[in-house]
Amino acid sequence: MLAFVLRRVAQAVLVMLTVGLIAFSLFTFVGDPVLFMLGQDATPEDRVRVTKLLGLDQPFYVQYANFVGRALQGDFGLSLRQVRPVSKLFVERLPATLELSFAAAFLALAAGIPMGVYTALRRNSWLAQVFLTVSLIGVSLPTFLIGILLILVFAVVLGWLPSFGRGDTIAIGWWTTGLLTASGLKSLILPAITLGLFQMTLIMRLVRSEMLEVLRTDYIKFARARGLSDRSVHFRHALKNTLVPVITIAGLQLGAIIAFAIITETVFQWPGMGLLFIQSVTVADIPVMAAYLCLIALFFVVINLVVDLLYYAVDPRLRVDRAAAAH
Amino acid sequence: MTAPLLEVRNLRVEFPTRRGTLVAVDDLSFEIAPGEVLGVVGESGAGKSLTGMAIIGLLEPPGRIASGQILLEGERIDNLPPDAMRRIRGKRIGAIFQDPLTSLNPLFTIGEQLIETLQVHLELDHKQARSRAIELLAEVGIPAPAARIDNYPHHFSGGMRQRVVIALALCAHPRLIVADEPTTALDVSIQAQIIDLLKKVARENGAAVMLITHDMGVIAETADRVAVMYAGRLAEIGPVKDVIHAPRHPYTSGLMSSIPKLGEQRESLAQIDGAMPRLTAIPPGCAFNPRCPKRFDRCMTERPSPMPAGANHAACWLYAS
Ligand SMILES: Nc1ncnc2c1ncn2[C@@H]1O[C@H](COP(=O)(O)OP(=O)(O)O)[C@@H](O)[C@H]1O
Ligand code: SF4
Ligand SMILES: [Mg+2]
Numbered sequence: 343m344l345a346f347v348l349r350r351v352a353q354a355v356l357v358m359l360t361v362g363l364i365a366f367s368l369f370t371f372v373g374d375p376v377l378f379m380l381g382q383d384a385t386p387e388d389r390v391r392v393t394k395l396l397g398l399d400q401p402f403y404v405q406y407a408n409f410v411g412r413a414l415q416g417d418f419g420l421s422l423r424q425v426r427p428v429s430k431l432f433v434e435r436l437p438a439t440l441e442l443s444f445a446a447a448f449l450a451l452a453a454g455i456p457m458g459v460y461t462a463l464r465r466n467s468w469l470a471q472v473f474l475t476v477s478l479i480g481v482s483l484p485t486f487l488i489g490i491l492l493i494l495v496f497a498v499v500l501g502w503l504p505s506f507g508r509g510d511t512i513a514i515g516w517w518t519t520g521l522l523t524a525s526g527l528k529s530l531i532l533p534a535i536t537l538g539l540f541q542m543t544l545i546m547r548l549v550r551s552e553m554l555e556v557l558r559t560d561y562i563k564f565a566r567a568r569g570l571s572d573r574s575v576h577f578r579h580a581l582k583n584t585l586v587p588v589i590t591i592a593g594l595q596l597g598a599i600i601a602f603a604i605i606t607e608t609v610f611q612w613p614g615m616g617l618l619f620i621q622s623v624t625v626a627d628i629p630v631m632a633a634y635l636c637l638i639a640l641f642f643v644v645i646n647l648v649v650d651l652l653y654y655a656v657d658p659r660l661r662v663d664r665a666a667a668a669h
Numbered sequence: 670m671t672a673p674l675l676e677v678r679n680l681r682v683e684f685p686t687r688r689g690t691l692v693a694v695d696d697l698s699f700e701i702a703p704g705e706v707l708g709v710v711g712e713s714g715a716g717k718s719l720t721g722m723a724i725i726g727l728l729e730p731p732g733r734i735a736s737g738q739i740l741l742e743g744e745r746i747d748n749l750p751p752d753a754m755r756r757i758r759g760k761r762i763g764a765i766f767q768d769p770l771t772s773l774n775p776l777f778t779i780g781e782q783l784i785e786t787l788q789v790h791l792e793l794d795h796k797q798a799r800s801r802a803i804e805l806l807a808e809v810g811i812p813a814p815a816a817r818i819d820n821y822p823h824h825f826s827g828g829m830r831q832r833v834v835i836a837l838a839l840c841a842h843p844r845l846i847v848a849d850e851p852t853t854a855l856d857v858s859i860q861a862q863i864i865d866l867l868k869k870v871a872r873e874n875g876a877a878v879m880l881i882t883h884d885m886g887v888i889a890e891t892a893d894r895v896a897v898m899y900a901g902r903l904a905e906i907g908p909v910k911d912v913i914h915a916p917r918h919p920y921t922s923g924l925m926s927s928i929p930k931l932g933e934q935r936e937s938l939a940q941i942d943g944a945m946p947r948l949t950a951i952p953p954g955c956a957f958n959p960r961c962p963k964r965f966d967r968c969m970t971e972r973p974s975p976m977p978a979g980a981n982h983a984a985c986w987l988y989a990s
């Protein structure tokens with residue numbers, strides 16, 4: 343168990359160092375920071391001075407080590423556009439993105455799993471056909487289009503829900519939440535659906551195919567032969583086996599949701615990290631871009647790690663206890 | 670003669686397909702007496718498993734019982750509503766399948782699976798069910814059952830898992846156990862142990878067994894009577910020693926002579942030429958006629974039903990009186 347965890351952690355660190363390298367090379371290869379800070383008509387002396395000041399005269403690996411060292415402390419320097427610490431900007435934006443992402447993920451799971459189970463158990467019912475057709479649309483329409491359509495219907499035509507922003511938020515310490523105000527919750531609905539729809543259809547289809555697979559297995563046949571009720575066969579035996587692979591995929595999708603939030607945040611002007619990133623790309627605000635890259639990678643890596651451990655906890659076959667296996 | 674425990678009357682199992690209806694079990698009738706072991710033999714595809722699944726009410730659609738009756742202790746069970754049939758499964762008819770490696774749910778401990786089954790059929794609280802589960806494991810020869818009950822299936826070898834499967838089938842003392850090739854997937858060295866165990870627990874529980882296998886050795890040692898199936902039909906049925914030593918149906922004769930005896934030369938054996946017909950190409954008349962060395966005119970047009978032949982019944986015109 344410990345070896346397993348250590349191995350996974352080592353892999354995670356390696357991935358982060360690699361991503362860090364890519365982020366770091368943004369500074370070096372995309373644009374010239376000295377030029378950026380001093381402008382076109384700086385004197386050569388000024389240039390040398392600033393180059394020294396920024397540590398840019400040192401060898402590449404020293405610069406990289408310094409970058410990693412600062413990044414570990416959350417220090418990505420100043421935003422070139424806003425001239426404020428990048429870490430401050432992200433701390434402000436993080437709650438918006440995470441609340442949106444978790445709401446989307448929750449929606450995807452809460453709707454996707456029951457729909458998948460239903461379409462597997464009632465394969466030929468008309469409702470299952472409806473779910474499958476709708477899911478096909480969900481997979482094939484691009485996110486921004488779904489967002490725009492939702493805005494058109496629910497904000498413009500019906501006027502039920504706001505079309506942009508986060509509504510009123512309440513600060514709890516440094517965290518700002520929109521979950522405690524009516525306007526915050528209303529503002530969350532459309533973006534969460536937009537962001538979660540694709541994942542929901544994915545999870546539904548995954549659950550459906552896994553469940554159909556599991557229902558064909560011998561142990562399900564044998565469970566029926568033992569006289570267990572349909573309820574137990576379907577929701578205890580089959581569902582548990584279905585959810586093992588689904589956990590992995592769904593967990594990994596959470597990383598994707600956070601990353602894909604960029605598009606949804608742009609469509610809905612949702613004040614999260616994705617919007618911050620898009621805004622910084624248009625002005626080549628490299629520190630912000632680098633920090634975003636590292637942060638997203640960190641989410642992916644941490645989620646991966648947690649999913650692995652969860653998987654390990656759920657599937658007893660992975661827990662090799664040698665005493666018992668000896669028989 | 671005591672009333673039969675299980676009666677199968679003119680059972681017909683069909684698969685509707687796009688290219689017409691496949692008849693996988695055709696006009697099959699047999700009985701099993703209480704406590705009796707009936708061996709069911711036949712080549713792969715003869716319809717043995719489907720017969721077993723039809724009896725426990727678990728034919729998978731589109732397969733269905735098209736006609737015929739199945740009676741358990743005199744009561745029809747082939748047309749029961751699903752929930753009534755479910756209460757019979759596990760309680761009055763236990764089932765054991767071929768592959769113990771896949772018969773147990775890998776995500777539940779064997780204790781959880783035993784306790785759940787016990788509680789479905791018997792009025793036991795969790796504690797009682799658990800101690801009953803430990804007793805059952807001891808009965809089927811799992812060493813240190815109190816310690817092993819919380820292990821997962823993958824902690825057990827194939828033979829041990831089949832013992833657990835047998836314990837699961839025995840949970841509610843069924844009167845009949847349908848065992849579909851219970852040793853085929855196991856190591857040869859373990860097969861005899863499992864068959865012995867099955868015999869022992871059936872005797873101790875007073876259960877009859879429908880033992881499906883293609884291993885004539887197992888049949889010879891275990892069964893009281895034998896039914897031989899061919900192309901979904903009953904070819905011959907009778908007491909085990911008569912079917913083995915005095916087979917009447919030409920197919921059974923061929924089957925018996927293809928079992929190598931000690932010190933015998935294989936090449937000189939009377940093999941049956943050809944293969945069992947596919948369900949789409951069963952010939953008219955006797956299904957065995959393309960391969961039968963003794964066929965005559967009547968065999969090509971008229972289908973024989975089982976008729977008395979010595980101590981057996983054989984579906985063969987040679988015995989028409
Ligand atoms: N789902 C199905 N659709 C069509 N034919 C099937 C299906 N399941 C089984 N069969 C046919 O039924 C016949 C009998 O199968 P089975 O009872 O499994 O044979 P056995 O157990 O004697 O080897 C086989 O020829 C098989 O091809
Ligand atoms: S009925 Fe005819 S073809 Fe069929 S087994 Fe008997 S002799 Fe052979
Ligand atoms: Mg079979």
